[in-house]
Amino acid sequence: MILRSILFLGILSIMSALNAQTINSYIDIDFNDCQIQDSGVQNIDLLTGGSPECGCGLDGEALYFNGITDYLSVDKDLSSIFNQDFTISFYLQINNTIGTTDILSLQNECKRDSSFTLRYIPSINECRLDLVKNLSRSTQINFKLDESHCWQHIVIIRDGFDYLVYLNGRLAGSDSAITDYVFSPSARLAVANGPCIGISDERLSGAIESFKVYNSALNDIEIQTLDLNADMIINSDTTLLLGESLQIKMGPTCSDNFYWQNIADLNDPGSLEPIITPGQSGVYTVFFQNGNCLSYDSINLFIQNPTDLNCDQLLLPNAFTPNGDMLNETFGISNKFIVDELKSFEIYSRLGNRVFSGNDKHSSWDGIYQGKKLNPGKFAYAISYVCNGQDYQKQGIVNLIR
Numbered sequence: 001m002i003l004r005s006i007l008f009l010g011i012l013s014i015m016s017a018l019n020a021q022t023i024n025s026y027i028d029i030d031f032n033d034c035q036i037q038d039s040g041v042q043n044i045d046l047l048t049g050g051s052p053e054c055g056c057g058l059d060g061e062a063l064y065f066n067g068i069t070d071y072l073s074v075d076k077d078l079s080s081i082f083n084q085d086f087t088i089s090f091y092l093q094i095n096n097t098i099g100t101t102d103i104l105s106l107q108n109e110c111k112r113d114s115s116f117t118l119r120y121i122p123s124i125n126e127c128r129l130d131l132v133k134n135l136s137r138s139t140q141i142n143f144k145l146d147e148s149h150c151w152q153h154i155v156i157i158r159d160g161f162d163y164l165v166y167l168n169g170r171l172a173g174s175d176s177a178i179t180d181y182v183f184s185p186s187a188r189l190a191v192a193n194g195p196c197i198g199i200s201d202e203r204l205s206g207a208i209e210s211f212k213v214y215n216s217a218l219n220d221i222e223i224q225t226l227d228l229n230a231d232m233i234i235n236s237d238t239t240l241l242l243g244e245s246l247q248i249k250m251g252p253t254c255s256d257n258f259y260w261q262n263i264a265d266l267n268d269p270g271s272l273e274p275i276i277t278p279g280q281s282g283v284y285t286v287f288f289q290n291g292n293c294l295s296y297d298s299i300n301l302f303i304q305n306p307t308d309l310n311c312d313q314l315l316l317p318n319a320f321t322p323n324g325d326m327l328n329e330t331f332g333i334s335n336k337f338i339v340d341e342l343k344s345f346e347i348y349s350r351l352g353n354r355v356f357s358g359n360d361k362h363s364s365w366d367g368i369y370q371g372k373k374l375n376p377g378k379f380a381y382a383i384s385y386v387c388n389g390q391d392y393q394k395q396g397i398v399n400l401i402r
Helices: 001-017 218-226
Strands: 027-030 046-049 053-056 061-066 071-074 084-092 101-106 115-121 125-133 137-144 152-159 162-167 170-176 187-191 203-215 240-243 257-260 281-290 292-303 341-348 353-359 376-386 391-401
Touching: 046 101, 084 101, 125 162, 137 162, 137 170, 152 218, 187 203
Parallel strands: 240 292
Antiparallel strands: 027 203, 046 071, 053 061, 061 203, 071 187, 084 152, 084 203, 101 115, 101 187, 115 125, 125 137, 152 162, 162 170, 257 281, 281 292, 341 353, 341 376, 376 391
16 A cells, blocks of 8 residues: 555656646747748737748748848737746757857847847857846857757746746756846847847858747756757667667758768667667667758667566656557566566656556557557656565656657
C-alpha cells in the first residue's frame, strides 16, 4: 500500500508538470499557405513591407526577408503587454554577415529612450537584447547564437523585474531591472523595421517562423513544449543492450542535403532516420546543409552487456512510433530479464486518465485506448517490479510519436 501511494504521488507530480504545458498565446503568427495572419486570442492585424516570401518552415511555412525592403509589423498598441510579465517566442534563421542586424523592436524613435530591441552582430555571432528607459537606466543581455544550428529558437521573458533569454530550450542569459520600462503606445512591435534602419542597423536577411507572444512569463516546462527540435535528433542519448537496434527519429528540417558520420552501424546511410545497431558504444553525428549554413547534431549510444546490469537499471525507450512501419511500434520494458515479477505497469495521459495497465513483463502499449488511437503527446508511466527478491519502482515520461 505504501509503495502504491508513493507511485501515485509521483504520477500526480508528473501530471501536474504535463498539465502546465497547456498555454494560450496572445499573438500567434503563422505563414502557412502564404497567409500572414494572427491566430492568437487577439486576432491582431499585421502589416508587411517590401515583398517577404513564404517558404520552407519547421511547422508549416516560414516568412523569408530579403534584408533590403522586407519587414513585418504588428498593427496594434502592445505597450500594456510589455509593461507587465510577457514571453516572446520565435524561430530565426539569419543570413546577415556584416553590420548590425535589426531583428525585433518596440521603439518609436532611433534613440536610447523607451525602447525594446533585439539585434544581431554577425562579426561576433552575438545577439544583444536592450531595454532602455533613459540613458542612465537600461537592461542588456548578450548571447551567442548556436553555431551547430541554422534555425535558432529564441524565447524572451519578463518575470517581474527579471529578464531572461532562452536559446534552443536552454537559458542563454538573464539580467534584472531596477525599474519598470514604459513603452510608447504609438510604438509598434516589428521584425526588421526598427526606426534605426538605415542609420545604425540593417534589415534582417533570413526567416522567421512560429512567432508567438504571451501575456505571462512561461516556465521551463512550457518553454520546452514550444521547441520544435529543428535539424535535431529527437532520440536522447541512451543505453542499448548488445545486439539491440535504435530507430532514429528526426525533428523537422528544411535541408535536402545531409550526411552521417560513423556509418558502419547504419542500415541505410542515405536515410535521414536510419536504424543503428552498434557493436560498441559510440557517437553518431548527422550534418545538414541549409544554403550557406551547416548544422549538425549527435547522439551517444552506450552498449550494455546484459549480464552486467543492476536491478535498478530498468530500461525503457523515451519515445515510440506506432505508425505501422513495424519499428518501435510499442512501448515496454527493454531489459525484461532483470524483472522477476512485474507488480504493476501503468501509463497515464496528461489529464490523469490511465490509458494502459499490465502485470506481465512482456506486455507493452501500442498507443491505443478504448479502441482508439491516441494523439501524439507525452504520457507518464509508473512501474513496480521485483528483482532478486527486492522491490523496485521506476517513473518517467514517454513521447508518443505518429
